Amino acid sequence: MIAFVLRRVLASIPLVLGIATIVFFLLSLAPGDAASLFVSPNITPEVLEQMRRNMGLDQPVHVRYFRWMSAMLRGDFGISFSRNQPVADIIVQILPNTLILSFCAFLLAFTAGILVGVLQAVRQNRLTDSSLSVVGLFFYSMPSFWLALMLILIFSLGARNLWGWPIWFPASGMTSVEYPFMSPVEQLRDRVAHLVLPSVSLALVLAAGIARYMRGSMLEVIRQDYIRTARSKGLSELSVIFKHALRNGLIPVITLFGLYLPFLFSGTVLIETVFAWPGMGRLVVDAIFQRDYPVVMAGTFIFAIMVVVGNLVADVLYALVDPRIRYD
Amino acid sequence: MVIQTEPAPLLSVRNLRKYFPITGGILPRARAFVKAVDGVSFDLHRGETLGLVGESGCGKSTTGKAILRLIEATEGEIYFDGTDVRAMGSSALRRLRRRAQVIFQDPFASLNPRMTVGQMLDEVLKVHKLAGDRSGRRQRIRELLDTVGLLVESEDRYPHEFSGGQRQRIGIARALSVEPDFIVCDEPVSALDVSVQAQVINLLSDLQERLGLTYLFIAHDLAVVEHVSDRVAVMYLGRIVETAPVRSLYTEPKHPYTRALLSAVPRPEPRRDHRHGRIVLEGDVPSPVSPPSGCPFHPRCWHPLKDDACSRVTPPLESVGENHAAACIKLSRDVELPPKTG
Numbered sequence: 001m002i003a004f005v006l007r008r009v010l011a012s013i014p015l016v017l018g019i020a021t022i023v024f025f026l027l028s029l030a031p032g033d034a035a036s037l038f039v040s041p042n043i044t045p046e047v048l049e050q051m052r053r054n055m056g057l058d059q060p061v062h063v064r065y066f067r068w069m070s071a072m073l074r075g076d077f078g079i080s081f082s083r084n085q086p087v088a089d090i091i092v093q094i095l096p097n098t099l100i101l102s103f104c105a106f107l108l109a110f111t112a113g114i115l116v117g118v119l120q121a122v123r124q125n126r127l128t129d130s131s132l133s134v135v136g137l138f139f140y141s142m143p144s145f146w147l148a149l150m151l152i153l154i155f156s157l158g159a160r161n162l163w164g165w166p167i168w169f170p171a172s173g174m175t176s177v178e179y180p181f182m183s184p185v186e187q188l189r190d191r192v193a194h195l196v197l198p199s200v201s202l203a204l205v206l207a208a209g210i211a212r213y214m215r216g217s218m219l220e221v222i223r224q225d226y227i228r229t230a231r232s233k234g235l236s237e238l239s240v241i242f243k244h245a246l247r248n249g250l251i252p253v254i255t256l257f258g259l260y261l262p263f264l265f266s267g268t269v270l271i272e273t274v275f276a277w278p279g280m281g282r283l284v285v286d287a288i289f290q291r292d293y294p295v296v297m298a299g300t301f302i303f304a305i306m307v308v309v310g311n312l313v314a315d316v317l318y319a320l321v322d323p324r325i326r327y328d
Numbered sequence: 329m330v331i332q333t334e335p336a337p338l339l340s341v342r343n344l345r346k347y348f349p350i351t352g353g354i355l356p357r358a359r360a361f362v363k364a365v366d367g368v369s370f371d372l373h374r375g376e377t378l379g380l381v382g383e384s385g386c387g388k389s390t391t392g393k394a395i396l397r398l399i400e401a402t403e404g405e406i407y408f409d410g411t412d413v414r415a416m417g418s419s420a421l422r423r424l425r426r427r428a429q430v431i432f433q434d435p436f437a438s439l440n441p442r443m444t445v446g447q448m449l450d451e452v453l454k455v456h457k458l459a460g461d462r463s464g465r466r467q468r469i470r471e472l473l474d475t476v477g478l479l480v481e482s483e484d485r486y487p488h489e490f491s492g493g494q495r496q497r498i499g500i501a502r503a504l505s506v507e508p509d510f511i512v513c514d515e516p517v518s519a520l521d522v523s524v525q526a527q528v529i530n531l532l533s534d535l536q537e538r539l540g541l542t543y544l545f546i547a548h549d550l551a552v553v554e555h556v557s558d559r560v561a562v563m564y565l566g567r568i569v570e571t572a573p574v575r576s577l578y579t580e581p582k583h584p585y586t587r588a589l590l591s592a593v594p595r596p597e598p599r600r601d602h603r604h605g606r607i608v609l610e611g612d613v614p615s616p617v618s619p620p621s622g623c624p625f626h627p628r629c630w631h632p633l634k635d636d637a638c639s640r641v642t643p644p645l646e647s648v649g650e651n652h653a654a655a656c657i658k659l660s661r662d663v664e665l666p667p668k669t670g
Contacts, residue, residue, distance in 0.1 A: 125351075225438035228398055229502070233452045234425030236418075247442050323486040324441060 001319065004327035005312065012308040017069075019304040020297065024068065027296060028061050034081035034291045055081055068297065077301075078294035082287070087298045090283065095302070097174060098268060098279035104199035105268075106260070109206035114246075114253065116207065117214020121222060121249075122241060132211070140208035145270040148201040152274070155197060169196045172276040198275040202268065206260060213256055218249040251322055258314025262307040336410065337371035338510060338542050339395065344368045344404035346390050350617065363616050364390040366566035367404075369645075374509070377536065377543040379557030379574070381550060381589070383613055387566040388546045389433075392512040395544070396430055397421060408510070426456050429503035433515035435495035439487035445473070445498055446483035452505045472501040476531060493524035500531065510542045517552060529556060550593050554578055559651075562586045565616055565624040568645060572652035582654040584631045623656070633658045 035051045052058050056067065071078060077087035116136070120129045139147070156171035170176065176190050221227065222245055230244040231237075269281030280299060287295035319325045345368075347361035365387040372378050380388045394401040397413060406413040408428060416424060432438035440448060449469045453459045459468035470480045476497040487495055496516060503511050513532065517525040533556060535541060547553050553560055554574060561571040562585065570583040581587045588607040609628045614620050620627050626638040643655040 225432050225434055226440040228393075229430075229432060229438045229499075230440065232396060232398060232425060232430045233502070234422045234455050234506075235451070244440050244443075248440070322442065323444075324488045 008312050016304045020301050023300045033057050077298040080295050082290040082292045087294045094283050104195050105202035108203035113207040113210025114214050116211040120215040121218030136208040136211050139204045144205045145274050148274040151197050151201050170194050198271050202271050217252045221245045221249040254317045258310045261310030338374045339372040340407040342369045342405040345402045346394050347402045360617050363566050375540050376558045377545050379553035379560040380546045381553050382563035386563045388563050389514050392514050392546050426506045427508050428510045429508040430512045431499050431503050431516045434519050444484050449505050476501045492520050496528050512544045514546045565619050570654040576652050582648050583656050584629050585625050
């Protein structure tokens, strides 16, 4: 097992470097550069030229590539053009924000998706099943930014201003303005409240998909002979479903786990924008508009690593969940 | 095995019916019914083995599952040791599971791939609070594995690490773990190689002798059934068409269907046994959705006396000899039946 993980990690190094290389050259094909942001009648072409030289943009592409690559391999991601800060510092600051949001959304999506899927399978073709299917399909079809806006409308704007609901959640940022003046308990509550709407709107779409997969895989498992065996043992229905059926039904859903993991690191852009969440998605999108090459490259690099790690985690989980799978 | 004529049978089934609805259309509702089991009655005494034979799809497995409440019967009565099985609540049902067990046909599908042998046996012992604490259960698991002829080290292995015969032994160990009185053996050897079949059957016979078990032995292999059963019931399209002690059923089959079945058993020396003419039935088993009127067997029956009455009258199971009953209205007029040879 350890040898397998090591082999996979080694094999993914050229993959990640390849991705980084392709993105680098694609980006250099895009018109404009970081200096063009400063173009204005007050700045002479000489100054712009000097800026380009300072950022190293006057060099040909291949020279820039090798410089960047050798620096990155030494762990130096360069300095952001637009923020004038080391890229590594920016990422260390921003990545945890995204991780918190993604982790919550993930947890919500898989818990809800799996439970709904199991419920649907147990009640196949009954009213519960069909109505949950309709609801699931609705959420699955809706773009997440639209859902986010609706949630804001209902639970933030509407709740406070129109209907005066007791359930109210903040609609933007990670903390309230008065955060620094709160007691630790209030600070925690404030952070959790800010997490609710963004993670729910991210999770709903995912959960709908997961529930679909879970339902299908559970239906297959429930028909197996060993489920009948479990019943004939005299086990309660609850332990037949959750102990015998669920454990086997989870195997296909682990594939989704691997697939969605990287998606959560990149796909949060829209949600982060809607909720003004200072995360990786927004960082990279802003950087692209500003031609902030070092930040874009570092972001892409991290996303690529996430894809590889996600797949690796899924493979390891397979082996943990299914004793028939052995990696030697 | 001797047929014990106790006053009260261990298991008594009366008029058991199981209809599966066929749903379709926009609003799901039953359009038709598959009459898998259509009025089956029999008694089973302690220590006895009743062989239930018939072609695939005739309802033998469904009967077995309905008796154990693994599926819910549509109609009829099932009494296990005097208790109404169909009226049992969940705690009574759990007590039934301690006394009535099942061995399934496919040992590859009937074991949870995610549990070790030890875990699945331990689970049973825990649910029924048998064999005491952890070490007591462990001791019992080792005993069980030893009983069915598996190494005690098998405890920590997963089902996929075993062969078909070994897996079926695990299934038997699982069924035995609750020390049951009664086991439904649902085609326990038909998924196994012939060489392994004999081992498993001998194991089942040994266990019956040692533990005084009662078997309902479901199979389509007539040779196997002849070997293990005390009595045999032949099923066709959800009904029992003939039932008799094993000896008389195999030497003097009465019902035309039983005769046809027995004539299909391969003989080791066909030339010497040429007197056993092969009766070849025409056509397929009719659909259990719309079984033929009257006698369910009449469209394929080769009996020379077959007439209109056969398609009108549903023949009751009537006594045709000592402990021997068959459902055919032409049997009372016993004529010499020239079997077709072919």
